[in-house]
Amino acid sequence: MCLDVDDTLLDSQRAARQGLRELLGTDRAWPVWERTTDDYYARYVNDELDFDVMCVERTKAFFAAFGEQIDDAEATRRENLRMAAMQRSWGLFDDARPCLDWMRDSGLRLAVVTNAPSAYQRKKIAAVGLADTFDVLVISGEVGVAKPDPRIFHTACDALGLRPDEVAHVGDRLDTDAQGATRAGLHGIWLNRDQRAPEDAGVPAITSLHELPELLVGDLAALPAVPELIR
Structure with missing residues (x-):
């Protein structure tokens, strides 16, 4: 089997929503995060992006969708916060x-x-x-x-x-x-x-x-x- x-x-979706909630204070932007993740994770699976690079580029693209341009360092900081919160919620x-x-x-x-x-x-x-x-x-x-x-x-x-x-x-x-x-x-x-x-x-x-x-x-x-x- x-x-x-x-x-x-x-329950990865629940954990991911919790990570986004702790980063933003809300998960109302979840549909945008989900669409962005689907796009960038597919690029990782297809060997177009390294996993760590994918995480940073996804975060930059997510915030860009709301008009905020952030650099790699800030995207990495925010992704680390989100990832830590998500991992605490794994179950x-x-x-x-x-x-x-x-x-x-x-x-x-x-x-x-x-x-x-x-x-x-x-x-x-x-x-x-x-x-x-x-x-x-x-x-x-x-x-x-x-x-x-x-x-x-x-x-x-x-x-x-x-x-x-x-x-x-x-x-x-x-x-x-x-x-x-x-x-x-x-x-x-x-x-x-x-x-x-x-x-x-x-x-x-x-x-x-x-x-x-x-x-x-x-x-x-x-x-x-x-x-x-x-x-």
Whole structure:
């Protein structure tokens, strides 16, 4: 079983909003921050920007959207304040630990597949108490490819010692996680926490990790190779 981290296991959006709130005194500008982050993080994932550079450039672009031009030093200062506040707010969704415990008790081998820099993501996983939970950590910053590239999913499968059709992957991004995993030959599952459209995503969808055990032993168990996932 492969799992995404941010907004799948860890409530990253809540933490990020808290970081912005502590920096600005409000999170009313959250939609602008979210759009700016989507743009600049995509540039990081596509190897156009180093992660630290991305953080500074994103902060400059965010404040520029409100007419304030700041230099690198001031952007770095503000980003450090925001990042520290966000990290203090890191925490798991309520459904994450029970689901992980169930999968462990069921004998499933677990892998993380995440798009992020190595040290940052390992720090995050440890901070929320998951350092010893997974058999394999596959982090884009370490393997040199990012979701939805099939190679990152195949790296996880190889590390687990399983064929792609013997592995399921769940994540909150329909295109990057669920459909990307499916194109790589895994059983992609969309964690649609916000119940966003489209309803017909072409992959199994759940709205909570509480629903994942039933899916694994129910609907997915009827597919080829999947019964081997459940002992």
